[in-house]
Amino acid sequence: MHVEKAELADVLVFRPEPFRDDRGLFTRTFDARVGEQVGVQAAAFIQDSQSRSMLGVIRGMHGRSGRGEAKLVRCANGAVHDVLVDIRRESPTFGAQQAFMLDDVEFRHLYVPPGFLHGFQALTPTADVCYRIDRPHDPAEDVAVAYDDPDLGIDWPLPVTLVSGRDARAGCWSDLLATL
Numbered sequence: 001m002h003v004e005k006a007e008l009a010d011v012l013v014f015r016p017e018p019f020r021d022d023r024g025l026f027t028r029t030f031d032a033r034v035g036e037q038v039g040v041q042a043a044a045f046i047q048d049s050q051s052r053s054m055l056g057v058i059r060g061m062h063g064r065s066g067r068g069e070a071k072l073v074r075c076a077n078g079a080v081h082d083v084l085v086d087i088r089r090e091s092p093t094f095g096a097q098q099a100f101m102l103d104d105v106e107f108r109h110l111y112v113p114p115g116f117l118h119g120f121q122a123l124t125p126t127a128d129v130c131y132r133i134d135r136p137h138d139p140a141e142d143v144a145v146a147y148d149d150p151d152l153g154i155d156w157p158l159p160v161t162l163v164s165g166r167d168a169r170a171g172c173w174s175d176l177l178a179t180l
């Protein structure tokens with residue numbers, strides 16, 4: 001498993017080496033020893049989640065107030081266009097965004113430190129995204145910015161087929177900036 005630094009400060013991309021044969025494939029999805037070498041402690045991730053999205057669905061852009069949460073994100077089935085936005089004022093990449101292809105071919109696995117907005121669009125008929133967080137989910141700390149906010153200007157690859165009611169009502173980037 002290799003680890004690459006993303007363009008966004010402190011974001012890491014874990015790249016496993018899937019083993020394929022006539023049966024299908026085997027891949028490690030994470031290796032605690034590799035994580036430890038780059039400062040990511042596997043034991044910190046205390047809640048695992050999985051979502052399934054249909055083609056064109058967007059979930060995001062979601063963040064967390066307070067001290068935020070760190071995340072490990074991967075796509076176990078299908079493919080997603082995954083987007084991060086750095087919302088850490090003190091960061092050299094504050095306000096910048098980066099997109100990643102997460103799929104069940106390369107199995108890239110993102111480490112996202114606290115202080116980011118996160119969202120994705122499903123690129124396949126179904127896409128299963130698995131993520132682990134280092135604090136229990138608390139809806140009271142949910143922060144959201146509209147996926148189509150013009151100031152954020154995220155370039156989603158497909159027409160949008162569906163978003164949640166919460167995401168449809170999400171606030172704007174400039175309002176979030178005023179709170180940071």
Ligand SMILES: Cc1cn([C@H]2C[C@H](O)[C@@H](COP(=O)(O)OP(=O)(O)O[C@H]3O[C@@H](C)C(=O)[C@@H](O)[C@H]3O)O2)c(=O)[nH]c1=O
Pocket residue numbers: 049051059060062118119120137164166
């Ligand atoms: C995120 C989450 C949701 N839920 C519940 C709340 C709600 O009833 C139902 C669906 O929640 P949502 O509609 O908020 O799920 P979703 O829109 O998929 O939210 C997720 O989006 C991606 C982009 C992220 O980065 C995640 O951190 C998370 O915010 O599941 C939990 O119980 N635990 C959780 O950790």
